[in-house]
Amino acid sequence: MAETVALTMGELDRLQVMSQLAERRLTRRRAAALLGLSERQIRRLYRAFRRAGAAGLASRRRGRPSNRRLPDATRDRALALIRERYADFGPTFALQKLTEAHGLTLSVETLRGWMIAAGLWVPRTQRTRRSYPPRPRRACRGELVQIDGSEHAWFEDRGPVCTLLVYVDDATSELMALRFAEVESTFDYFRATRDYLEEHGKPMAFYSDRLSVFHVQARDRAANGSGLSQFGRALRALNIDLLCARSPEAKGRVERANGTLQDRLVKELRLRGLNDPIAAAPFLPVFRADYNRRFAKPPAVAYDAHRPLRPDDDLARIFTLQETRRISRQLTVHYKRDLYVLEDAVATRRLRGATAVVSEAADGTVTIRVNDRLLPARLYPKAHAHLDPGVVVDYPHLDGVFAWIAAQQQERDAARLANPKISGREKQRIRAGRAPRTLALSPE
Numbered sequence: 001m002a003e004t005v006a007l008t009m010g011e012l013d014r015l016q017v018m019s020q021l022a023e024r025r026l027t028r029r030r031a032a033a034l035l036g037l038s039e040r041q042i043r044r045l046y047r048a049f050r051r052a053g054a055a056g057l058a059s060r061r062r063g064r065p066s067n068r069r070l071p072d073a074t075r076d077r078a079l080a081l082i083r084e085r086y087a088d089f090g091p092t093f094a095l096q097k098l099t100e101a102h103g104l105t106l107s108v109e110t111l112r113g114w115m116i117a118a119g120l121w122v123p124r125t126q127r128t129r130r131s132y133p134p135r136p137r138r139a140c141r142g143e144l145v146q147i148d149g150s151e152h153a154w155f156e157d158r159g160p161v162c163t164l165l166v167y168v169d170d171a172t173s174e175l176m177a178l179r180f181a182e183v184e185s186t187f188d189y190f191r192a193t194r195d196y197l198e199e200h201g202k203p204m205a206f207y208s209d210r211l212s213v214f215h216v217q218a219r220d221r222a223a224n225g226s227g228l229s230q231f232g233r234a235l236r237a238l239n240i241d242l243l244c245a246r247s248p249e250a251k252g253r254v255e256r257a258n259g260t261l262q263d264r265l266v267k268e269l270r271l272r273g274l275n276d277p278i279a280a281a282p283f284l285p286v287f288r289a290d291y292n293r294r295f296a297k298p299p300a301v302a303y304d305a306h307r308p309l310r311p312d313d314d315l316a317r318i319f320t321l322q323e324t325r326r327i328s329r330q331l332t333v334h335y336k337r338d339l340y341v342l343e344d345a346v347a348t349r350r351l352r353g354a355t356a357v358v359s360e361a362a363d364g365t366v367t368i369r370v371n372d373r374l375l376p377a378r379l380y381p382k383a384h385a386h387l388d389p390g391v392v393v394d395y396p397h398l399d400g401v402f403a404w405i406a407a408q409q410q411e412r413d414a415a416r417l418a419n420p421k422i423s424g425r426e427k428q429r430i431r432a433g434r435a436p437r438t439l440a441l442s443p444e
Contacts, residue, residue, distance in 0.1 A: 005055045006062070014057050018049040070106060078104055078111065079118050091115055135250075137171050141299045142203045142306035144170040144243075145196075146254035149184035149211075152262050158275040164261065165192045168254040170207065174296040175257065176200060178284040180277035186213050186230050187362045190319035193231075197238070197315065201306035205241035207251055215244045230321050237318045260295070320359040325368075327354050333368055333377065335360075340368060343376040351375075 007015065017034055020026045021042075026034075032042045048056035078098055086094045091112040098104040098111070115121035138144045151163045163184055167177035177196040181188035193206075208214040216229050232242045245251045268287055274280040309315075325333045331342040331349070335358045342348050351370055359367045368375045 003055070005058055007054065007058055011057050011059070014045060015049075015054050018046055018057065021046055022049070070110065074104065074106070075114055077102075078106070079114060079120070082115065082120055087120070091121060134252075137297075137300065139171060139299065139301040140303045140305040141169055141171050141174070142200065142304050144205050144207055145176060145203045146170055146207045146251045147189075148209065148251065148254040148258060149181070150258040150261065151184075152266075154180070154262075154266055154277075155269060155275050155280075156266065158270075160276065162277055163188075164258075164265075165189065166254055166257055166261065167192070167196055168257050170253060171299040172296050173253055173257070174292045175288045178288055180281060180284075184211060184213060186321070189213055189231055190234065190362070193234075194315050194319055197309060201308050202238055202240055204305050205243055206235065207243045207245060209248070209251065210244050210246075214242060233322065234318050238313060260291075264291075316361075317359065320361050322357055322359050324355050325358050327351050327356050327370075329353070332380070333358065335366060338366075339380040340366065340377040341380050342368070343378075348375065 014035060017026065017031045021028070021031050028039050028042050028046075032039045035042070037045075045057065050056075081098060081102060082089065082094055086097055089097065092108050094115070095106070095108045095111050098106075112121065116123060146168045147166065149163045149165050151161065153161050154164060155162075163181050165177070165179045165181055165184070165188060166175070168174070169176050177192055177199070179188070179192040179195065181192070212229070213231050214229055216232075228236060235242050248255050265287060269275075269280055269283070272283060274283060323335070325335060327333055327342065329352050331344060331352065333340045333342065333356055340358075342351075354370055356375070357369045359369070361367075366379075368377050
């Protein structure tokens with residue numbers, strides 16, 4: 001009966017090279033280069049291969065205990081202490097206590113292997129996966145609406161990869177709104193939510209993940225007061241609650257809807273030859289109606305919890321970025337490195353030191369209000385006079401900087417031409433558009 005020999009991948013490579021060497025298809029020098037060994041080692045391996053075949057290339061230490069192995073007494077003592085005092089400790093914490101309180105010195109991976117072999121620790125890969133039982137649906141339509149963004153190649157290789165904003169009713173699994181966007185940004189959710197409200201009214205609550213558009217970390221709450229995100233602040237102004245899930249499984253209805261959309265919607269767009277978000281936008285309501293006809297379920301209670309928009313719900317104003325700023329004594333307001341100058345009037349002067357609300361719309365329009373009163377303001381032109389060589393300039397402002405540079409250079413050239421101390425030859429160089437080498441001062 002043939003004997004089975006266990007070899008590692010490295011030993012299999014050596015076996016292949018030794019076989020070619022025995023068949024005289026390789027030289028010892030070439031074999032040494034292939035294996036990264038010296039010719040002396042190749043001669044030793046070849047002698048072992050000729051003597052015992054493949055078994056001669058297998059390591060003789062395989063299956064034997066390591067010379068660096070800790071004594072069995074150390075293992076037995078560590079496991080006995082863990083059973084007695086640290087039965088519910090993990091390997092890292094147990095090692096900390098064994099080292100501090102009992103003077104045992106070993107590695108955490110060694111202790112982990114001992115605990116696994118003794119049944120005191122279950123590795124993560126062998127643990128029973130946590131189950132997520134299905135959560136009962138809400139009773140009424142409009143009581144809870146799950147929202148999510150699904151980034152996908154919706155147009156396959158015909159168009160750009162983009163994100164589909166999906167709104168799913170929890171009670172019925174009905175698609176309430178669909179909208180394509182480049183990314184999941186605050187303004188994109190502003191637009192999609194405004195479309196939702198204008199079509200269906202105000203739901204009781206939205207249910208989302210902890211994306212920064214919806215969720216603000218604790219450290220930000222401590223620094224900025226209320227801690228609401230811009231999207232959360234807009235919903236609070238509309239008297240709509242925002243809930244955030246701790247896991248994707250918690251908002252499983254919208255996650256499952258994303259999977260269905262990534263299958264069906266992609267193919268529908270392909271069949272209709274729609275290759276970009278703008279062309280596909282008119283088709284989304286048609287697809288949504290067909291989807292709801294096939295997959296939506298009737299609610300447990302035939303009551304629509306949506307509330308109509310109030311006459312004072314100014315969506316254009318609410319769905320903006322809003323921050324508070326202090327009005328200076330010079331009647332100015334700073335916002336995003338820009339300076340806004342308020343109109344100098346008696347009523348405005350009384351607002352010095354007051355807190356103003358600065359609102360920025362999606363198109364970049366900035367408005368300033370105090371107690372819901374709109375204050376006339378103008379953007380003060382940026383003073384680039386302190387523009388130093390090597391200054392860092394954001395690329396959106398680059399054109400304006402170059403326009404200012406050209407104007408300043410013309411003014412400096414005009415000033416030099418009017419300077420009586422500059423020689424006539426230097427003035428000719430300035431008129432010709434060449435930079436002056438040095439200022440040649442005429443004798444007084």
